[in-house]
Amino acid sequence: MAKQGTILVVDDNKAILTAVQMLLATSFEKVITITTPNKIKSVFSSEKVDVVLLDMNFSAGINSGNEGLFWLSEIKKEYPALPVVLFTAYADIDLAVRGIKEGAADFVVKPWNNQKLIESLQMAILSRKGSGSKTQGKGKALVSQESGMFWGESAAMQQLRNLIEKVAVTDANLLITGENGTGKEMLAREIHLFSNRKHQAMVSVDMGAITETLFESELFGHVKGAFTDARADRPGKFEAADNSTLFLDEIGNLPYHLQAKLLTAIQQRSVVRVGSNTPIPVNIRLISATNRDLRQMVDQGQFREDLLYRINTIHVEIPPLRERPEDIVPLSEIFLLKYGNIYNKPALQLSADAREKLKEQSWFGNIRELEHTIEKAVIISDSDTLDATAFHFPKKQKTELPEATTLEEMEYNMIKSAMDKYGGNLSMVASQLGISRQTLYNKIKRYEL
Secondary structure: OOOOOEEEEEOOOHHHHHHHHHHHOOOOOEEEEEOOHHHHHHHHHHOOOOEEEEEOOOOOOOOOOOHHHHHHHHHHHHOOOOOEEEEEEHHHHHHHHHHHHOOOOEEEEEOOOHHHHHHHHHHHHHHOOOOOOOOOOOOOOOEOOOOOOEOOOOHHHHHHHHHHHHHOOOOOOEEEEOOOOOOHHHHHHHHHHHOOOOOOOOEEEEOOOOOHHHHHHHHHOEOOOOOOOOOOOEOOHHHHOOOEEEEEEOHHHOOHHHHHHHHHHHHHOEEEOEOOOOEEEOOEEEEEEEOOOHHHHHHOOOOOHHHHHHHOOEEEEOOOHHHOHHHHHHHHHHHHHHHHHHOOOOOOEEOHHHHHHHHHOOOOOHHHHHHHHHHHHHHHOOOOEEOHHHOOOOOOOOOOOOOOOOHHHHHHHHHHHHHHHOOOOHHHHHHHHOOOHHHHHHHHHHHOO
16 A cells, blocks of 8 residues: 555654654654653644554653553543554553553554554554544444454444444353354454453364364363373363353354254353263353354254254354445455565555456455455565456356266266355355265265366
8 A cells, every 4th residue: 555644653762763763654654753742732733643653651651650551541532533552561561451441452562573563553544444533433443453353344244243242241152154254253252352251362163173082072171091192181172261252163063963962061051071970160151153054954954953042042144245345445455454564565555447356256255265365466466556457366167067867966066066166165165065074075085076
C-alpha cells in the first residue's frame, strides 16, 4: 500500500524517538514525535492523528509505574475511536496486558521487532476504518487484534459478531459450523477471549487427527502403568482445560463408537483417566466445530443425536466468503499489508481491475484461499501496484464422465467430479460428499485416483 496515516510517537528517550521516526517514515505519511505526554492534547489540536504509539513510563511520570495507563485513559476519554499502541519494556508486560483490557489496540515490546512494530501500527489504522472521528467511537475492527478473527464489513458478519458478543460471556456450549477456511478456530478463540475464562489458555483438539487407540488417553489422560510406555501419570485435554475453554475441532470426524465416551464426560462433568477408576471433576466451557452437516449425519446414523444436543446449546454458522463479496477487498488489503511487510514490500496496493477480479471469484477455499492467493501475488510482484494480471485463476476443465452402470462406478464418478471441482482440496471434497477425510483417503487409494 502507499504511505498512509499520521503516527504520534510519545517517548521520553530521544534516541528511541530518532530510531522509530527513521523506521516509520518508510511506511507512514507523517511521523510526529514528542518527549512528554503533556503535549499530546496540543498535538491533537493541530494535527489529525491516526494512531498513537505510547510509551508506558516517563521519567517525570504521573502515577508512577502506571503512566501509560493514565495517558491511555486520558486519550480514550476524548477520542474513544483513536487506536493507541503501547510501547513497553519486558518488565511492564503485565501493565501492557491491562492496557489491552482498558482499550489499547496492541502493545509492542522493547527492544522491538521492526516488522512487528510497523504491522501493529498499520493494523491499528485499518481497524479504525469506518470510525474516523471522535464521535464515531463504536466502529469495530475488520480483524480482531487478539484472536486474528477476520470479521470484514458485511451485514452477515456484523450480525454474527453481535451474537458472539452476547453469548461469549455465558458458559453455554457452542457449535460452530462453516466451510473449510472460514475461520472456525479463530472464532472459537474470539469467543474465549470475550468470555469470563479468558485468563486461562484455551485448549484445542483436532478430533480428526486423534487415532482411535489414543482417543481416551488424549482427552481423559492416563495413570502410570495403564499401558506400555505409560511411565507417569498424565492429564488429558479435559483436565488441561479445567476452568477454561475446550475447543473440539472437526468433531464430525469422531467415530460413532467413541461419541458415547465423549458424551459421558460432558454430561457428568468429570473424566476417568485410563487405568484408573477415580472420576476427576472438570469445569470446562465446550466449543465444537465442523464443516459437516451433523443433523444429516444423525439421520444417517453416523452421529449421536444426544451428543448433538449436548454440544449444540447455541449454534453459529460462519457464512462462506462468496456470500459476502463486500468483505473480499478489505480482507485482501489486510493480507496485502501483512505479506508486504513479511516480504519487505510494504508499499503495495491493489488496482481497480484487481479488486474487481478478486470480487468475481467464488473462493471455495474461503479466507484461507484468499490469503494464499494474496501471498503468492506479493511474492512474485515487481510493482507497487498489483493489477489483475497478478492473480491467476485457471479455469477448471469440465470432465465428461462415462455413464455409471454400477454403484462402484457411480461412487468413482462422484469422487472424481468433486476432486475436479475443488482442485484436489480433499477437505472440501470430503465435506461435499459427506464422508470423513480418512474414508475419502481410503476410497482414493481404492480407485487409484
